[in-house]
Amino acid sequence: MKMQVLGTGCPKCKQLEENAKKAFPDAGIEKVEDMGRILNAGVMMTPALVADGKLISQGKVLSPEEIKKLLK
Numbered sequence: 119m120k121m122q123v124l125g126t127g128c129p130k131c132k133q134l135e136e137n138a139k140k141a142f143p144d145a146g147i148e149k150v151e152d153m154g155r156i157l158n159a160g161v162m163m164t165p166a167l168v169a170d171g172k173l174i175s176q177g178k179v180l181s182p183e184e185i186k187k188l189l190k
Contacts, residue, residue, distance in 0.1 A: 119169060119189070120146050121138055121146065121167065122148045122159075122169075123135040123138055124150045124155070124164060125149075128165075133179050134165040137179065141185040164177070167180065174188050
């Protein structure tokens with residue numbers, strides 16, 4: 119699974135990245151801070167989580183458990 123955390127580098131974005139790593143330690147997680155790429159992904163609120171090209175969440179920090187539940 120390929121995951122992306124989209125955000126400007128704020129504390130919430132960093133926390134979502136850490137939670138995604140805890141939820142799926144073997145997944146390749148890319149941090150995207152480029153606003154052009156964020157907007158092209160259709161994200162209007164950060165932080166956002168994308169898994170295999172699909173927008174999973176935006177505008178909130180998901181816990182590792184919430185991430186696992188959404189990606190089952």
